[in-house]
Amino acid sequence: MKTFNDRATKYPMPVQDPLVRSQNFEEVALGYDAETAVLEAKRCLHCKNRPCVKGCPVAVDIPAFLGKIAEGAFEEAYEVISRTSSLPAVCGRVCPQERQCEKECTRGIKGESVAIGRLERFAADHHFAHTQDKPKPPAPNGHRVAVVGSGPAGLACAGDLAKMGYEVTVFEALHTAGGVLVYGIPEFRLPKKIVAREIENLVSLGVRIETNSVVGRLYTVEELQEEGFEAIFLGTGAGLPRFMGIKGENAKGVFSANEYLTRANLMKAYEEDAETPIYRAKRVAVVGGGNVAMDAARTAKRLGADVCIVYRRGREELPARKEEVVHAEEEGITFRFLTNPVEVITDADENVVALRCVEMELGEPDGSGRRRPIPKENSEFELPVDCVIMALGTSPNPLIKQTTAGLETGLHGEIAADGEGRTSLPGVFAGGDAVTGSATVILAMGAGKNAARAIDEYIRGK
Amino acid sequence: MYRILTRKSLNPSVTMIEVEAPRIAMKARAGQFVILRADARGERIPLTIAGCDRARGAVTVIFQIVGGATLSLDRKQAGEEIADFVGPLGNPTDVAGVKKAIVVGGGVGCAIALPVARRLKELGADVRSVIGFRSRDFVILEEEFRAVSDTLDITTDDGSYGERGNVCAPLKRLLDGETFDAVYLVGPLVMMKYAALTAKPYGVKTVASMNPIMIDGTGMCGCCRIRVGGETKFACVDGPDFDAQLVDFDEAIMRSRTYLAFEAEARERHCNLYKKEVRG
């Protein structure tokens, strides 16, 4: 029997037809079936130096789980991934694999890499489709830990601590747990039932989730310590959306991507009978080139708008996952590269009527090593739009810093923490976007897991 | 879930409820707000805390019925529950060192002005209150204000109760007569804009309590942004109180109109639903 599959390209991912999916909010990528998964997994060369593992921020044992899938031992594949990752069904869907594991894959030198992300998703989906049993809480060790924020960092930290027997309470500001996974990333990319399942599992492990609890207001970090939490993990996320500071930016039809996406994802404003309004625009310009920009653009498309993405650098520099860019293009979203907005033009009633932009060209490399875009002279033009969505990144939320004496922060106000999540305050740990600024799900998850280990050490050492 | 302890209609379009939320009742200070959702599918509504009863663990909020979400909330009776109630959000009103102050409330904004007046009185300040309404039928909290104010002026637009006109005339009279440490403005944006203009020549510290459209109320979405002194500020984390002389009220007024059409439609939809229910 031939076990190695020498096909040069990945097995294609079945997807909803672009014309159909640009009208609905259901998941775009449908997932491999078992047969395709086995064939794709067999494309792994099982090379000696395993570069993919080094490419993975949490060092999932990729060749091992691919080997298990190739054997048809799907549940075992899931177990291998679970040793290092808390959220395989999520990461398989949203990780920028082309910049991590798949970038390093030896198969990718000639032809395409193995579809590691798709196979991770397959293993996780297979597990959840075939297991009903819920994890059981281990014997309690009598120690209490508070986790602030229920994004990937908080969830991973809470899960690992609960498995060690800690009594964990998660405090979440919003009415639903999940962080960016519920309010930011849209249903069509990450179905909310997947996030809900991860949270149910935590609850089965004995984790308590207190929604509607803003730490810094309802409880300060100090008050949590006084209430008997021996350690506190801060996973409060990236913070406030940034704006450009251009004229007209506060007009009625200008939104941050966070606002627009929260209305759609968390508040389900696209549903017929939703109480939360969302701006029904005809022509939308989305400013930015990351995942957030792609998500906002594709959401606006599904709400019936013509959408154009305005990005100040070139296609090669787009920070978004490649798959999302391809999907966006297939859905009919247009891109204006090397273009930067200079003014939002409004009518007498302050409705947006156009976005005035300037063309850019690439100059010398900047601090990030990317060539710095500089405006071209006399290149201004107007894009006729009735709505502008800004997806320009974030700056740290000051709330925890302001209400926690002695908590040190970095240059821009992000919480300062070492690689294990230790902050300047004993017993207070932090990780994820709150420490790094907007990054990725896998990095936040990894930070949560590292902090769980450090918290365990800290409490044992007391 | 959070239980509604009491419910009272203050006038045809303004309702007061007490919600059971002991921890919030313990922590809240004048000027802070909550965000609530009536039902699991409801909109997040920001409402300033009008009072707390720590012994009973009760938080009072007063709301005007403007759109679909506040209509849903208004239909909840005492004993029923609402889905979410989060707070206390925003920074408390800064009353430190204020010995003599004017508190100006407009319409349902009086609900928010009252705890500020009460807090100042507790701290032993000389408190002069000015409250304005459209007409007699809309007057709320008169007795409550009287109890915590050294003087109280009431105005109505049509003169059907108190002095005819808006809050600016009595405000000006007070400022002409004596010097004050601070003026606190809470009410419709247009009222705050003109009250701020009235106070401007006197060089007195003037504070406006802003209540823009919000979603999360924790500094995540950016929809509560306001221009203050040329800078973009976020009402939920930087406010809700700002220096009234620096707030760009015109922009705030324009931004508050973002979802007017949607709200009108929601009202319509609700009325139709209601009609259906009534007809059976």
Ligand SMILES: Cc1cc2nc3c(=O)[nH]c(=O)nc-3n(C[C@H](O)[C@H](O)[C@H](O)COP(=O)(O)OP(=O)(O)OC[C@H]3O[C@@H](n4cnc5c(N)ncnc54)[C@H](O)[C@@H]3O)c2cc1C
């Ligand atoms: C639209 C969008 C698309 C993205 N797409 C991708 C992608 O495809 N791939 C990828 O890898 N990454 C993506 N990211 C980035 C990724 O989602 C984040 O890096 C990750 O979620 C960070 O996790 P976190 O746990 O640090 O914070 P978050 O997920 O932001 O969670 C923080 C949580 O803390 C809560 N909180 C904040 N303050 C308080 C407080 N004071 N008290 C209590 N709770 C509080 C918040 O409400 C929130 O629920 C995307 C981000 C966005 C916004």
Ligand code: FES
């Ligand atoms: S309400 Fe979202 S940032 Fe203030």
